[in-house]
Amino acid sequence: MVEEDITDQLKNFHEMELDDRIVKAVAKLGWVQPTLIQEKSIPLIIEGKDVLLRARTGSGKTAAFAIPAIQKILNIKQTKYYQETRILILAPSKELCNQIFNVIKDLTDKCSRDVHCIDISPKVDLNVQKPLLVERPDIIVGTPARVLQHIKAGNLNVSKTLEMLIIDEADLVFSFGYESELKELLKHLPKIYQAVLASATLSADVKSLKSLVLNNPVILKLEEPDIAPSSQLTHYHLAAEEMDKASILYALLKLHLIRGKTIIFVNTVDRCYKLKLYLEQFGIPTCVLNSELPATIRCHSVNQFNQGIYDIIIASDEKSLEQPGDRKVKSSESQKSKRRKDKESGVSRGIDFQFVSNIINFDFPLDVESYIHRAGRTARGNNQGSVLSFVSIKEQPMLNDVENHLRNGSDTSVIKTYQFKLEEIEGFRYRAKDAWRAVTRIAVREARLKEIKQEIFNCQKLKSYFEDNPNDLKVLRHDKALHTVRVQQHLSDVPEYIVPPSLKNLTGLNKRKRKHWENFRPTENSALKYQKKKNNPLVAMEFEGFKKDRNKDKKIKNKKGKVK
Structure with missing residues (x-):
């Protein structure tokens, strides 16, 4: 085993002896x-060495193994002309599989005829994906359980052709419950193949997986903190209870104090929908990541967020509730929940939310690791980012644990106090209070049922069923009325009187153009007219209805005069 320090000056992509088509796609x-x-990793993987990549979230691990994998396929096709599946990429969640597939x-883009890749992670019937596997694609992306299902069904056979195995987010593979599937899957692989593990941490699971998969590997470990440095990522916390959290979030978003793409994290799916329905009342559009919906819908939500259709996405970090070590801190809500969740879904880890400027922890994460991975969604690459955490009294001990971890022995506080005067948003509070109470449990349940029903209507697999059973479709369409939250249009506007004086210039309310008589300088007669209205405000209050009636009377008189 060789362990390398990474300290040399960076090279450019064209200096790595990559195929010109890859360089053009990168450009x-x-x-x-x-x-x-x-x-550091691309040359080593191209050389054929087993590699363990350890780097924090957002460091570019996906491209670190995807680029040499594509180069390997292009090199093989220069000497071998028969089509075979030669590279298998495993990831713990369907969203991550979809992301890897999109990167590849x-x-x-410039060599799509020579390199064929498919994603088999979507949970559809095996026979639907069988024709794709018959073509023997060069690269297959999927979860361990899904790949094993196809192998057992006889749709996939890589026992003699596989040349490279890549496992992304290796530290999550066992925690997602894939230990038995992965061990059984390895029995169907050839005895000799190149292996690459990518992970954000070197946990005990990664070390056990390394002994199973890797052979005399090179370990590339970036000597850097778990998250971006303070010069790139700023941490804030704000003490607030449940109602204050809702009021502050409403004020921050409507006063544009938070700008750019934002991910709001909560601890359960129900909280996702409660927050979505709450913000909808103020005309703030958001989308939700729900682990109970199909993977294609979750990936669609992520793509909509990345494309800028939505600037705010609300996600639940449920995996932190399911870790064996977190039994003591599990919420009562998570223990009572009996809904079936997709074990192959994950939000806080692996998913590439692009150009995220802010992370808001509406519910504070339940452990240090969850905080780190939430914060890793922003400040990726060379971009700046910020994390704002709302902390209640019960959540204060968890904040202290995170602060001690980030300090790492230093006396300097890392998580700063967000300077916000609650008394200045008293005008927002009464609006927020009514809106928050309007989102009842029934409203949340009905909103989730509405989304599930919509997916049933859009499902192509059920289309033929509904054609044969139209009564079932009628029952779904004419089900009981939903107890949706009433959206009042006037709440989307922020009246000037509730905006704190110190923020009026910042939010641009003082720049609104108003029609005052002082700004109107036409003729002398009109100036006298507006002067009279100023002295007697009641004169200016003339209803449109009176004007119409008066004009109508004039027309009638003129018409009568013409007849006479």
């Missing part, structure tokens, strides 16, 4: 220079 993506982990798709 099209706008990647000017490789990251530290990419610059972008990198093979």
Whole structure:
């Protein structure tokens, strides 16, 4: 085993002896220079060595193994002309599989005819994906359980053709419950193949997986903190209870004190929908990541967020509630929940939310690791980011644990206090209070049922069923009325009188153009007219209805005069 320190100066992509088509695709993506982990790992993987990549979230690990994988396929096709599946990429969640597939798709933009990749993680019938596997694609992406299902069904056979195995987010594979599937899957692989593990941490699970998969590996470990440095990522906390959290969030968003793409984290799916329905009352559009919906819908939500259709996404960090070590801190809500969740879904880890400026912890994470991975969604690459955590009295001990971890023995406080005067948003509080109470448990349940029903209507697999059973479709469409939250249009506007004086210039309310008589300078007669209205305000209050009636009377008189 060889362990390398990464301290040399970075090279450019064109200096790595990559195929010109890959270099052109990289340039099209706008990647000017490789990251530290990419610059060191790409040559080693191309050489055929087993590699363990250890780098924090957002360091570019996906491209670090995707680029050499594509290069390996292009090198093989120069000497071998028969089509076989040669690279298998495993990831613990469907969203991450979809992300890896999209990265490979972008990198093979100029060589798509020579490199064929498919994603088999979507939970559809095996026979639907069988024709895709018959073509023997060069690269297959999927979860361990899904790949094993296809192998057992006889749709996939890589026992003699596989040349490279890649496992992304290796520290999560066992925690997602794939230990038995992965061990059984390894029995169907050839005895000799190149292996690559990518992980954000070197946990005990990674070490046991390393002994199973890797052979005399090179370990690339970035000597850097778990998250971006304070010069790139700023941490804030704000003491607030439940009602104050809702009021502050409403004020921050409507006064544009938080700008850019934002991810709001809560601890359960129900809280996601409660927050979504709450913000909808104020005209703030958001989307929700729900682990109970199909993976294609979750990936669609992520893509909508990345494309800028939504600037705010609300996500639940449920995996932190399911860790064996967190039994003591599990919430009562998570223990009572009997809903079936997709074990192959994950939000706080692996998913590439692009250009995220802010992370808001509406519910404070339940452990230090969850905080680190939430914060890792922002300040990726060279971008700046911030994390704002609302902390109640019960959550204060968890904040202290995170602060002690981030300090790492230093006396300097890392998580700063967010300077916010609650008394200045008293006008927002009464609006927020009514809106928050309007989102009842029934409203949350009905909102979730509405989304599930919509997916049933859109499901192509059920289309033929509804054609044969139209009564079932009628029952779904004419079900009982939903107890949705009433949206009042006037709440989307922020009246000037509730805005704190210190923030009026910042939010641009003083810049609104108003029609005052002083700004009106036409003729002398009109100036006298507006002067009279100013002296007697009641004169200016003339209803449109009176004007119409008066004009109508004039027309009638003129018409009568013409007849006479």
